[in-house]
Amino acid sequence: MPPTPPAADAALLARAVALATENARTGRGGPFGAVVARDGVVIAEGTNLVTATHDPTAHAEIVAIRAACRALRSHQLDRCVVYASCEPCPMCLGALYWARPTAVWFAASRADAAAAGFDDALVYAEVAVPPEARRLPFRRALEVEGRAPFDALRANGARRPY
Protein backbone atom coordinates (compact mmCIF):
# COMPACT_ATOMS: atom_id res chain seq x y z
CA MET A 1 0.00 0.00 0.00
CA PRO A 2 1.46 3.35 -0.99
CA PRO A 3 1.99 6.02 1.67
CA THR A 4 -0.84 8.49 2.21
CA PRO A 5 -0.05 11.56 0.12
CA PRO A 6 0.20 15.00 1.70
CA ALA A 7 -3.26 16.57 1.78
CA ALA A 8 -2.34 19.28 -0.74
CA ASP A 9 -1.10 16.72 -3.24
CA ALA A 10 -4.17 14.55 -2.70
CA ALA A 11 -6.46 17.51 -3.33
CA LEU A 12 -4.71 18.47 -6.56
CA LEU A 13 -4.72 14.87 -7.76
CA ALA A 14 -8.42 14.64 -6.92
CA ARG A 15 -8.95 17.77 -9.04
CA ALA A 16 -7.23 16.03 -11.99
CA VAL A 17 -9.53 13.03 -11.51
CA ALA A 18 -12.59 15.29 -11.32
CA LEU A 19 -11.59 16.98 -14.59
CA ALA A 20 -11.25 13.53 -16.17
CA THR A 21 -14.65 12.41 -14.94
CA GLU A 22 -16.31 15.57 -16.21
CA ASN A 23 -14.61 15.22 -19.60
CA ALA A 24 -15.93 11.66 -19.91
CA ARG A 25 -19.38 12.52 -18.59
CA THR A 26 -19.89 15.31 -21.11
CA GLY A 27 -18.32 13.33 -23.96
CA ARG A 28 -15.99 16.23 -24.67
CA GLY A 29 -13.02 13.90 -24.82
CA GLY A 30 -11.24 10.95 -23.30
CA PRO A 31 -11.51 10.22 -19.56
CA PHE A 32 -8.28 11.95 -18.62
CA GLY A 33 -7.39 15.11 -16.73
CA ALA A 34 -4.25 16.84 -15.49
CA VAL A 35 -3.23 19.74 -13.30
CA VAL A 36 0.07 21.64 -13.06
CA ALA A 37 0.74 23.39 -9.76
CA ARG A 38 3.57 25.28 -8.12
CA ASP A 39 3.76 25.59 -4.34
CA GLY A 40 0.27 24.10 -4.22
CA VAL A 41 -1.21 26.78 -6.50
CA VAL A 42 -2.78 25.65 -9.78
CA ILE A 43 -0.94 27.07 -12.81
CA ALA A 44 -2.96 25.25 -15.49
CA GLU A 45 -5.42 22.43 -16.03
CA GLY A 46 -6.00 20.16 -18.99
CA THR A 47 -8.29 17.45 -20.26
CA ASN A 48 -8.05 15.12 -23.22
CA LEU A 49 -9.11 17.08 -26.31
CA VAL A 50 -7.92 14.71 -29.06
CA THR A 51 -11.18 14.52 -31.00
CA ALA A 52 -12.52 17.93 -29.97
CA THR A 53 -9.48 19.71 -31.43
CA HIS A 54 -8.38 17.21 -34.12
CA ASP A 55 -5.07 16.89 -32.29
CA PRO A 56 -3.67 13.43 -31.51
CA THR A 57 -1.17 15.04 -29.12
CA ALA A 58 -3.90 16.71 -27.02
CA HIS A 59 -3.69 14.29 -24.11
CA ALA A 60 -4.57 15.87 -20.78
CA GLU A 61 -0.96 16.08 -19.60
CA ILE A 62 0.23 17.73 -22.82
CA VAL A 63 -2.68 20.19 -22.77
CA ALA A 64 -1.88 21.10 -19.15
CA ILE A 65 1.89 21.31 -19.72
CA ARG A 66 1.45 23.57 -22.74
CA ALA A 67 -0.99 25.83 -20.90
CA ALA A 68 1.25 26.03 -17.83
CA CYS A 69 4.30 26.89 -19.94
CA ARG A 70 2.32 29.59 -21.72
CA ALA A 71 1.28 31.01 -18.34
CA LEU A 72 4.84 30.89 -17.02
CA ARG A 73 6.35 32.07 -20.33
CA SER A 74 8.91 29.30 -20.01
CA HIS A 75 9.52 25.97 -21.71
CA GLN A 76 10.41 24.49 -18.33
CA LEU A 77 8.10 23.76 -15.41
CA ASP A 78 10.58 24.75 -12.73
CA ARG A 79 9.40 23.91 -9.20
CA CYS A 80 6.10 22.59 -10.58
CA VAL A 81 4.35 19.30 -9.87
CA VAL A 82 2.12 17.58 -12.42
CA TYR A 83 -0.99 15.68 -11.29
CA ALA A 84 -2.48 13.25 -13.82
CA SER A 85 -5.70 11.28 -13.41
CA CYS A 86 -3.99 8.29 -15.04
CA GLU A 87 -0.46 7.00 -15.52
CA PRO A 88 1.01 8.90 -18.49
CA CYS A 89 1.49 7.23 -21.88
CA PRO A 90 4.99 7.25 -23.41
CA MET A 91 4.27 10.46 -25.37
CA CYS A 92 3.24 12.26 -22.19
CA LEU A 93 6.10 10.70 -20.25
CA GLY A 94 8.49 12.15 -22.81
CA ALA A 95 6.80 15.54 -22.58
CA LEU A 96 7.14 15.43 -18.79
CA TYR A 97 10.88 14.76 -19.06
CA TRP A 98 11.31 17.70 -21.47
CA ALA A 99 9.21 19.99 -19.24
CA ARG A 100 11.13 19.01 -16.11
CA PRO A 101 8.63 19.30 -13.26
CA THR A 102 9.92 18.19 -9.87
CA ALA A 103 7.47 15.30 -9.52
CA VAL A 104 4.46 13.59 -11.08
CA TRP A 105 1.45 12.19 -9.23
CA PHE A 106 -1.05 9.85 -10.87
CA ALA A 107 -4.15 7.94 -9.77
CA ALA A 108 -5.32 5.25 -12.23
CA SER A 109 -2.74 2.83 -13.59
CA ARG A 110 -2.03 1.88 -17.18
CA ALA A 111 -3.83 -1.39 -16.38
CA ASP A 112 -6.97 0.53 -15.39
CA ALA A 113 -6.74 2.47 -18.66
CA ALA A 114 -6.27 -0.72 -20.69
CA ALA A 115 -9.34 -2.26 -19.03
CA ALA A 116 -11.29 0.77 -20.30
CA GLY A 117 -9.97 0.31 -23.85
CA PHE A 118 -7.05 2.74 -23.75
CA ASP A 119 -4.09 0.48 -24.22
CA ASP A 120 -0.68 2.12 -24.17
CA ALA A 121 1.11 -1.25 -24.01
CA LEU A 122 1.94 -1.34 -27.72
CA VAL A 123 3.51 2.11 -27.61
CA TYR A 124 5.43 1.30 -24.42
CA ALA A 125 6.77 -1.81 -26.14
CA GLU A 126 7.61 -0.11 -29.44
CA VAL A 127 9.75 2.57 -27.77
CA ALA A 128 12.21 -0.16 -26.84
CA VAL A 129 12.27 -1.70 -30.33
CA PRO A 130 14.96 -0.60 -32.83
CA PRO A 131 13.42 1.66 -35.51
CA GLU A 132 13.87 -0.89 -38.30
CA ALA A 133 11.93 -3.54 -36.36
CA ARG A 134 8.87 -1.51 -35.38
CA ARG A 135 5.30 -2.26 -36.42
CA LEU A 136 5.01 1.30 -37.71
CA PRO A 137 7.68 1.22 -40.44
CA PHE A 138 10.60 3.51 -39.58
CA ARG A 139 13.01 3.93 -42.51
CA ARG A 140 16.30 5.77 -42.61
CA ALA A 141 17.94 7.60 -45.52
CA LEU A 142 20.16 10.62 -46.21
CA GLU A 143 22.41 9.64 -43.29
CA VAL A 144 25.16 12.08 -44.25
CA GLU A 145 22.92 14.95 -45.35
CA GLY A 146 20.97 14.53 -42.10
CA ARG A 147 23.91 15.85 -40.10
CA ALA A 148 23.82 19.25 -41.83
CA PRO A 149 21.40 20.82 -39.30
CA PHE A 150 23.80 19.99 -36.46
CA ASP A 151 26.68 21.48 -38.47
CA ALA A 152 24.57 24.62 -38.97
CA LEU A 153 24.02 24.82 -35.23
CA ARG A 154 27.76 24.56 -34.57
CA ALA A 155 28.47 27.18 -37.24
CA ASN A 156 25.93 29.40 -35.50
CA GLY A 157 28.27 29.84 -32.52
CA ALA A 158 27.54 26.32 -31.24
CA ARG A 159 24.64 27.86 -29.38
CA ARG A 160 22.31 25.18 -28.14
CA PRO A 161 18.91 26.85 -28.03
CA TYR A 162 17.84 24.88 -24.95
Add this chain to the structure above:
Amino acid sequence: MPPTPPAADAALLARAVALATENARTGRGGPFGAVVARDGVVIAEGTNLVTATHDPTAHAEIVAIRAACRALRSHQLDRCVVYASCEPCPMCLGALYWARPTAVWFAASRADAAAAGFDDALVYAEVAVPPEARRLPFRRALEVEGRAPFDALRANGARRPY
Protein backbone atom coordinates in the same frame (compact mmCIF):
# COMPACT_ATOMS: atom_id res chain seq x y z
CA MET B 1 23.81 0.16 -46.24
CA PRO B 2 20.09 0.97 -46.41
CA PRO B 3 18.29 0.73 -49.74
CA THR B 4 18.06 3.87 -51.82
CA PRO B 5 14.71 5.51 -51.04
CA PRO B 6 12.21 6.27 -53.77
CA ALA B 7 12.97 9.69 -55.22
CA ALA B 8 9.76 11.24 -53.86
CA ASP B 9 10.52 10.06 -50.33
CA ALA B 10 14.10 11.27 -50.61
CA ALA B 11 12.94 14.71 -51.74
CA LEU B 12 10.48 15.05 -48.86
CA LEU B 13 13.07 13.89 -46.36
CA ALA B 14 15.55 16.38 -47.82
CA ARG B 15 12.92 19.08 -47.30
CA ALA B 16 12.66 18.12 -43.61
CA VAL B 17 16.45 18.34 -43.33
CA ALA B 18 16.46 21.74 -45.08
CA LEU B 19 13.86 23.03 -42.62
CA ALA B 20 16.03 21.82 -39.75
CA THR B 21 19.15 23.47 -41.14
CA GLU B 22 17.33 26.76 -41.65
CA ASN B 23 15.89 26.61 -38.12
CA ALA B 24 19.38 26.13 -36.68
CA ARG B 25 20.98 28.73 -38.97
CA THR B 26 18.52 31.44 -37.95
CA GLY B 27 18.57 30.44 -34.29
CA ARG B 28 14.78 30.21 -34.31
CA GLY B 29 14.89 26.84 -32.60
CA GLY B 30 16.55 23.46 -32.37
CA PRO B 31 18.08 21.85 -35.47
CA PHE B 32 15.07 19.71 -36.30
CA GLY B 33 12.46 19.72 -39.07
CA ALA B 34 9.57 17.53 -40.18
CA VAL B 35 7.16 17.21 -43.08
CA VAL B 36 3.82 15.37 -43.33
CA ALA B 37 2.78 14.32 -46.82
CA ARG B 38 0.02 12.31 -48.43
CA ASP B 39 0.49 10.77 -51.88
CA GLY B 40 3.68 12.80 -52.15
CA VAL B 41 1.92 16.12 -51.51
CA VAL B 42 3.00 18.16 -48.48
CA ILE B 43 0.18 18.57 -45.95
CA ALA B 44 2.18 20.42 -43.30
CA GLU B 45 5.69 21.26 -42.20
CA GLY B 46 7.18 21.87 -38.78
CA THR B 47 10.35 22.93 -37.06
CA ASN B 48 11.41 22.84 -33.45
CA LEU B 49 9.81 25.82 -31.70
CA VAL B 50 10.41 24.90 -28.05
CA THR B 51 12.00 28.15 -26.96
CA ALA B 52 10.29 30.38 -29.52
CA THR B 53 6.84 29.38 -28.29
CA HIS B 54 7.61 28.45 -24.65
CA ASP B 55 6.36 24.94 -25.43
CA PRO B 56 8.46 21.92 -24.43
CA THR B 57 6.27 19.73 -26.67
CA ALA B 58 6.95 21.82 -29.79
CA HIS B 59 9.38 19.37 -31.35
CA ALA B 60 9.36 19.47 -35.16
CA GLU B 61 7.39 16.23 -35.50
CA ILE B 62 4.70 17.35 -33.04
CA VAL B 63 4.43 20.77 -34.70
CA ALA B 64 4.04 19.11 -38.12
CA ILE B 65 1.59 16.46 -36.88
CA ARG B 66 -0.61 19.07 -35.20
CA ALA B 67 -0.60 21.30 -38.28
CA ALA B 68 -1.36 18.39 -40.59
CA CYS B 69 -4.24 17.21 -38.40
CA ARG B 70 -5.64 20.75 -38.33
CA ALA B 71 -5.42 20.87 -42.14
CA LEU B 72 -7.08 17.46 -42.49
CA ARG B 73 -9.59 18.14 -39.70
CA SER B 74 -8.80 14.71 -38.31
CA HIS B 75 -6.90 13.38 -35.32
CA GLN B 76 -5.48 10.62 -37.53
CA LEU B 77 -2.95 10.95 -40.34
CA ASP B 78 -4.58 8.37 -42.60
CA ARG B 79 -2.47 7.50 -45.65
CA CYS B 80 0.16 10.05 -44.61
CA VAL B 81 3.92 9.63 -44.29
CA VAL B 82 6.00 11.62 -41.82
CA TYR B 83 9.53 12.74 -42.74
CA ALA B 84 11.75 13.81 -39.84
CA SER B 85 15.24 15.27 -40.10
CA CYS B 86 16.27 13.20 -37.08
CA GLU B 87 15.17 10.00 -35.37
CA PRO B 88 12.17 10.89 -33.18
CA CYS B 89 12.49 11.12 -29.39
CA PRO B 90 10.12 8.96 -27.26
CA MET B 91 7.59 11.80 -26.97
CA CYS B 92 7.44 12.18 -30.75
CA LEU B 93 7.45 8.42 -31.23
CA GLY B 94 4.38 8.22 -29.01
CA ALA B 95 2.73 11.04 -30.95
CA LEU B 96 3.43 9.19 -34.21
CA TYR B 97 1.76 6.04 -32.89
CA TRP B 98 -1.31 8.02 -31.83
CA ALA B 99 -1.46 9.86 -35.18
CA ARG B 100 -1.08 6.63 -37.16
CA PRO B 101 0.72 7.59 -40.35
CA THR B 102 1.60 4.69 -42.65
CA ALA B 103 5.37 5.16 -42.32
CA VAL B 104 8.10 7.39 -40.90
CA TRP B 105 11.34 8.37 -42.64
CA PHE B 106 14.24 9.93 -40.77
CA ALA B 107 17.78 11.04 -41.67
CA ALA B 108 20.04 11.70 -38.66
CA SER B 109 20.19 9.10 -35.91
CA ARG B 110 19.75 9.54 -32.18
CA ALA B 111 23.55 9.12 -31.96
CA ASP B 112 24.04 12.10 -34.31
CA ALA B 113 21.67 14.12 -32.12
CA ALA B 114 23.48 13.09 -28.94
CA ALA B 115 26.81 14.15 -30.47
CA ALA B 116 25.26 17.60 -30.97
CA GLY B 117 24.09 17.77 -27.34
CA PHE B 118 20.52 16.54 -27.77
CA ASP B 119 20.51 13.34 -25.79
CA ASP B 120 17.28 11.38 -25.76
CA ALA B 121 18.94 8.33 -24.17
CA LEU B 122 17.74 9.14 -20.65
CA VAL B 123 14.13 9.44 -21.79
CA TYR B 124 14.37 6.28 -23.89
CA ALA B 125 15.68 4.46 -20.81
CA GLU B 126 13.14 5.91 -18.40
CA VAL B 127 10.15 4.79 -20.47
CA ALA B 128 11.12 1.21 -19.67
CA VAL B 129 11.54 1.85 -15.94
CA PRO B 130 8.59 1.24 -13.57
CA PRO B 131 7.10 4.57 -12.42
CA GLU B 132 8.26 4.17 -8.82
CA ALA B 133 11.89 3.70 -9.90
CA ARG B 134 12.26 6.65 -12.26
CA ARG B 135 14.67 9.55 -11.82
CA LEU B 136 11.72 11.92 -12.16
CA PRO B 137 9.67 10.88 -9.11
CA PHE B 138 6.37 9.28 -10.16
CA ARG B 139 4.02 8.75 -7.20
CA ARG B 140 0.66 7.04 -7.13
CA ALA B 141 -2.35 7.77 -4.92
CA LEU B 142 -6.18 7.70 -5.05
CA GLU B 143 -6.04 4.29 -6.76
CA VAL B 144 -9.77 3.62 -6.27
CA GLU B 145 -10.99 7.17 -6.95
CA GLY B 146 -8.84 7.20 -10.09
CA ARG B 147 -11.12 4.68 -11.78
CA ALA B 148 -14.14 7.03 -11.61
CA PRO B 149 -13.45 8.65 -15.01
CA PHE B 150 -13.55 5.24 -16.70
CA ASP B 151 -16.80 4.45 -14.88
CA ALA B 152 -18.19 7.77 -16.14
CA LEU B 153 -17.23 6.81 -19.68
CA ARG B 154 -19.00 3.46 -19.36
CA ALA B 155 -22.06 5.19 -17.89
CA ASN B 156 -21.98 7.52 -20.88
CA GLY B 157 -23.02 4.69 -23.19
CA ALA B 158 -19.54 3.11 -23.05
CA ARG B 159 -18.70 5.37 -25.95
CA ARG B 160 -14.97 5.47 -26.50
CA PRO B 161 -14.34 8.89 -28.01
CA TYR B 162 -11.50 7.60 -30.23
